[in-house]
Amino acid sequence: xxxxxRSPLVYTPRSVNEFATIIARHPHAVIWAGGTYLMSRPxxxxxxxxxxxxxxxxxxxxxxxxRNDRYVxxxxxxxxxxxxxxxxxxxxxLLQQTLRxxxxxxxxxxITVGGSxxxxxxxxxxxxxLAILPATAEIKRFDGNKVTTHWVAIxxxxxxxxxxxxxxxxxxxxxxxxxxxxxxFQRFLLFGDAVRNPLxxxxxxxxxKREQNGLxxxxxxxxxxxxxxxxxxxxxxxxxxxxxxxxxxxxxxLSYELVxxxxxxxxxxxxxxLERVRRIFESFLHDLNSxxxx
Amino acid sequence: xxxxxxIDGKALSLSVNSNKPLSLILMEDLENKSLTSHCGxxxxxxxxVLLNDEAILSCMVPAFRIRGMKIRTxxxxxxxxxxxxxxxxxxxxxxxxxxxxxxxRTLIIESILQDLSSENKVxxxxxxxxxxxxxxxxxxxxxxxIDLAELVQIVEIALTYRNRRRRVRRS
Numbered sequence: 001x002x003x004x005x006r007s008p009l010v011y012t013p014r015s016v017n018e019f020a021t022i023i024a025r026h027p028h029a030v031i032w033a034g035g036t037y038l039m040s041r042p043x044x045x046x047x048x049x050x051x052x053x054x055x056x057x058x059x060x061x062x063x064x065x066x067r068n069d070r071y072v073x074x075x076x077x078x079x080x081x082x083x084x085x086x087x088x089x090x091x092x093x094l095l096q097q098t099l100r101x102x103x104x105x106x107x108x109x110x111i112t113v114g115g116s117x118x119x120x121x122x123x124x125x126x127x128x129x130l131a132i133l134p135a136t137a138e139i140k141r142f143d144g145n146k147v148t149t150h151w152v153a154i155x156x157x158x159x160x161x162x163x164x165x166x167x168x169x170x171x172x173x174x175x176x177x178x179x180x181x182x183x184x185f186q187r188f189l190l191f192g193d194a195v196r197n198p199l200x201x202x203x204x205x206x207x208x209k210r211e212q213n214g215l216x217x218x219x220x221x222x223x224x225x226x227x228x229x230x231x232x233x234x235x236x237x238x239x240x241x242x243x244x245x246x247x248x249x250x251x252x253x254l255s256y257e258l259v260x261x262x263x264x265x266x267x268x269x270x271x272x273x274l275e276r277v278r279r280i281f282e283s284f285l286h287d288l289n290s291x292x293x294x
Numbered sequence: 295x296x297x298x299x300x301i302d303g304k305a306l307s308l309s310v311n312s313n314k315p316l317s318l319i320l321m322e323d324l325e326n327k328s329l330t331s332h333c334g335x336x337x338x339x340x341x342x343v344l345l346n347d348e349a350i351l352s353c354m355v356p357a358f359r360i361r362g363m364k365i366r367t368x369x370x371x372x373x374x375x376x377x378x379x380x381x382x383x384x385x386x387x388x389x390x391x392x393x394x395x396x397x398x399r400t401l402i403i404e405s406i407l408q409d410l411s412s413e414n415k416v417x418x419x420x421x422x423x424x425x426x427x428x429x430x431x432x433x434x435x436x437x438x439x440i441d442l443a444e445l446v447q448i449v450e451i452a453l454t455y456r457n458r459r460r461r462v463r464r465s
Contacts, residue, residue, distance in 0.1 A: 106342065
C-alpha cells in the first residue's frame, strides 16, 4: 500500500434501501457502477476517496432487462455488452448502432448504462442517442432519510454543456425506460475517438418518423464531449411536417442553420467539428431523401 | 484492504489499497512480467488479462472488484492449449507482434476466438459483420507494430485451428 494514502472504505449495498442508509451516512461517497470513466481520470490513483466508495455491483435489481408491449426497461447496472447481446430483438436500431460504437467488446463488458448516463461533465454516445428516443430514467433522490422517485426524460438530465442538472443532491439512476414507438429512420454516427481524444470527437444522432410523403416527426441531437450537448428544437420543428424529398438547396440551408445555431450557443466547438457535423447532418437528410424515393 | 483472489492459479490474499487498479497490483505487488506499462485508464490496450475467463482491461478494474475472482495473465495463459492455436497462427502467417504488445494482443485474439468459435454466436452473422467485429476488437491495442490486415489474417488462421481442435475433441 502507498504510505500516507488511506485505503477508501468500500460499501456494497444489496438493495436500494441499503443504498439509502449508506448514502445518508456518507453523502460524498463515490458511487461506483462500471468504473471505466472514474478509472480513466488522470488523478484517479493514488488519491483519497475520503467518504468511501459505494459499489453497486451487488444490487441485483439494477441488473434486469424487462420488456412489455409498450416499453423496455433496462437496469442501470446492465453492461453495454449485455445489452447489445440481449437486446438485438428488443432495441431500436439507433441504440444498437450506438452500443456498437462504445469501444470494443472488451471495454463494453465494463461500461454500464447507468454509469454512462451519470458521468459528470462529459456526454458520450448513449446519452446522445437516448436523448432523441422516447426514453426516461428513474431517478431516486436522497435527502437524509427521505427518498423521492421521479421519472425524468433523458434529454432533460443535462444542460447545454452536457453537465448533469440533477447532481445538486445525492441521487441514484436505477433504470431507464425506452418506449417502443419510434420512427423508421434512425441514424447514429460517432467521429473521432471519444475515449482517447474526446476534445476532437463528435456524436450525432438522428431519428425521424415518415408518414406518406412527409416527415411527421424528426429529432436530432449532437454532443461534443466536455464541450457541448445540443438538442435542436428549432431544427426539429422546421423538419417536422416537411414533404419528402427535401430539396437539396433546402438541405444545404438547414445544415448551415444548424451550424449557426451551434456557433451561437456553444463557443468551444472547433470549426472542424462544426463542418463535420454539418456534413453528417446533410448526409442523413440525403439518405432520408433517397429512401423516400426508392 | 485484504482481498482474496486466484491469480494465475495461485490463491492469494493481498493487502492493497481498495481502489488500486488491477494492472498496478500485478505490476507492483506481484511483479508480473507479462504487463509492461500502466496507461492510467487511457485504454491503450496493453494490460489485457482474463477475469473469470473473459478478457478485460486490467487498468479499469479496481482491487475491490477482484475479490473471489479468477485472474489469468499471459504468464499462465501461455502454458495453455488455447495459446498454441494463436502461436501456430503467428508462425503460419509469418507475422508476430512486437514484444511490448505481444501479450496483450494474444489475449485480445483469444477473446475474439472465444466469441467467434462459439457456433451459436457465429450463426446468423454474415461474413462482413464478423470481419467488422474482428477489426473493431483488434483496434483496442494502439501499437502500430503490425498491419491490421495481417492481424485479421492471424485471427482467421487461429480460428481455423481452434475449430479443428474442437471438432477432433468432439469426435
